[in-house]
Amino acid sequence: MIALIALQSSAKMGAKTTGDLPRMSSITVRKLDERLKKRLRVRAAKHGRSMEDEVRAILRGATGDGDQDDLGIAVHAPEVRPAGAGPASPADTPPVATTIRSARILLIIGGGIAAYKSLDLVRRLQDRGARLRCILTRAAHHFVTPLAVGALCGERAYTDLFDPRSELDVSHIRLARDTDLIVVAPATADLIARMAGGRADDLAAAVLLATDKPILIAPAMNPHMWAAKATQRNLARLVADGVRLVGPNAGEMAERGEAGTGRMAEPLEIAAAVEAIMRRPGPLTGKRVLVTSGPTAEPIDPVRVIANRSSGKQGHAIAAAAAAAGADVVLVSGPVNLPDPPCLAVVRVETAQQMLAAVEKTLPVDVAVFAAAVADWRPRHASQSKIKKHGRAPTLELVENPDILSTIAHRKSGRPRLVIGFAAETDHVVANAQAKLAKKGCDWILANDVSPETGIMGGDANTIHVVTADGVESWPPQSKNDVARALIERIAAAFQETKR
Numbered sequence: 121m122i123a124l125i126a127l128q129s130s131a132k133m134g135a136k137t138t139g140d141l142p143r144m145s146s147i148t149v150r151k152l153d154e155r156l157k158k159r160l161r162v163r164a165a166k167h168g169r170s171m172e173d174e175v176r177a178i179l180r181g182a183t184g185d186g187d188q189d190d191l192g193i194a195v196h197a198p199e200v201r202p203a204g205a206g207p208a209s210p211a212d213t214p215p216v217a218t219t220i221r222s223a224r225i226l227l228i229i230g231g232g233i234a235a236y237k238s239l240d241l242v243r244r245l246q247d248r249g250a251r252l253r254c255i256l257t258r259a260a261h262h263f264v265t266p267l268a269v270g271a272l273c274g275e276r277a278y279t280d281l282f283d284p285r286s287e288l289d290v291s292h293i294r295l296a297r298d299t300d301l302i303v304v305a306p307a308t309a310d311l312i313a314r315m316a317g318g319r320a321d322d323l324a325a326a327v328l329l330a331t332d333k334p335i336l337i338a339p340a341m342n343p344h345m346w347a348a349k350a351t352q353r354n355l356a357r358l359v360a361d362g363v364r365l366v367g368p369n370a371g372e373m374a375e376r377g378e379a380g381t382g383r384m385a386e387p388l389e390i391a392a393a394v395e396a397i398m399r400r401p402g403p404l405t406g407k408r409v410l411v412t413s414g415p416t417a418e419p420i421d422p423v424r425v426i427a428n429r430s431s432g433k434q435g436h437a438i439a440a441a442a443a444a445a446g447a448d449v450v451l452v453s454g455p456v457n458l459p460d461p462p463c464l465a466v467v468r469v470e471t472a473q474q475m476l477a478a479v480e481k482t483l484p485v486d487v488a489v490f491a492a493a494v495a496d497w498r499p500r501h502a503s504q505s506k507i508k509k510h511g512r513a514p515t516l517e518l519v520e521n522p523d524i525l526s527t528i529a530h531r532k533s534g535r536p537r538l539v540i541g542f543a544a545e546t547d548h549v550v551a552n553a554q555a556k557l558a559k560k561g562c563d564w565i566l567a568n569d570v571s572p573e574t575g576i577m578g579g580d581a582n583t584i585h586v587v588t589a590d591g592v593e594s595w596p597p598q599s600k601n602d603v604a605r606a607l608i609e610r611i612a613a614a615f616q617e618t619k620r
């Protein structure tokens with residue numbers, strides 16, 4: 121497997137590495153053969169990682185002396201930790217908690233072809249110690265039977281709002297309340313629309329309306345239905361209402377020749393999202409955290425933008441780490457090619473002005489981390505139609521974008537208690553970061569060297585200097601997930617300090 125992956129990787133990347141971490145952006149797990157994929161899935165589940173992170177761990181292991189595992193591949197995570205960064209993670213895993221033991225989960229199965237995967241999801245959740253109850257919508261009966269679902273759950277599947285048996289033994293109100301979490305998988309476009317509209321016209325909708333428990337939805341539908349304005353509007357409504365989302369993924373659809381975003385997240389991904397929601401209280405429980413991430417894209421005309429090379433990996437990792445530490449997280453993200461981290465609210469924006477508006481709307485927060493690479497300038501006028509080539513290059517008049525970090529850090533009222541910025545520099549990294557700390561009025565700056573030879577832009581590793589009014593703390597090179605974890609630990613420690 122290593123040979124296969126390394127070949128794909130080096131063919132595209134010219135075998136370029138980031139520190140000791142191979143750059144992984146060209147690897148497509150989906151393209152591995154089924155047998156390898158299955159073994160990779162089992163391994164990833166065993167280690168509580170995503171499949172891509174498992175591949176990263178394997179590749180990392182291939183360069184070290186780790187133990188042989190069941191694939192006959194050495195697995196070894198480089199042990200590089202910053203001083204005071206807390207315990208090392210076993211590998212570069214996204215930070216999610218690991219227990220859902222004894223949680224009561226109500227699984228609502230909607231009517232889509234992905235419903236067959238929900239049977240696997242039942243098993244995955246049970247394997248983690250969860251207790252399952254299931255509701256099937258009428259449409260779901262076309263894809264899975266109440267008998268099969270009931271047999272797996274060890275309790276009959278609920279199907280009908282006016283089923284006298286349901287009302288006698290478990291009413292829809294009790295179904296809604298006697299649970300720790302409701303998972304809707306697959307969440308079809310129709311079910312999402314009915315949730316957003318507050319309908320109660322069948323058992324699933326009535327329970328979703330009546331519940332006071334967290335709801336996680338795993339959308340699954342045709343890519344056109346997913347991209348439809350109505351679906352996105354309904355989804356934005358649900359996210360604003362606090363509903364959490366896992367997936368959908370990009371890939372091939374059930375219909376031949378159809379591909380795009382709309383595949384339901386894999387049962388293991390849904391189970392990981394459930395674990396993250398069900399985690400024990402963490403060091404940031406009760407804290408509200410805002411993270412900006414990714415680039416902004418400033419329109420020149422309907423097809424062209426001014427943007428930058430930010431991948432959003434560091435910002436997304438920070439948001440995921442904060443959520444795993446128990447915080448209530450809002451991630452305001454520019455256009456990125458990354459899945460939404462589970463168990464947090466994501467607000468998608470395009471431009472710096474939209475990002476500022478979304479940030480201001482999210483306040484008040486306890487902590488704000490500004491990891492986005494905001495475009496410094498935007499065209500004064502974006503053309504409404506595509507600018508044609510007339511043999512002469514157009515002249516763009518640029519105006520400065522608002523400095524979001526500085527605006528929030530200088531707020532007289534409603535300033536977050538901790539405002540953290542980034543400084544991506546190519547020279548005099550620390551000196552420039554110190555100047556930025558003063559100018560922007562933030563509390564900490566995380567400075568990093570983004571010269572092309574460091575591979576930090578778009579890569580998986582980062583080297584950080586934490587610049588504060590008290591001095592400079594330099595962290596050794598480590599993965600962006602580990603940087604995120606270390607930052608969250610430092611934030612939690614800062615709140616502990618102020619409590620004393």
Ligand code: C5P
Pocket residue numbers: 412472490491492493494495496521522523524525526540541542543544556
């Ligand atoms: O000035 P510079 O872009 O180097 O500052 C970097 C820091 O400021 C980052 O934290 C970035 O998110 C933030 N920033 C911002 N709005 C801008 C420019 C930068 O929030 N318009």
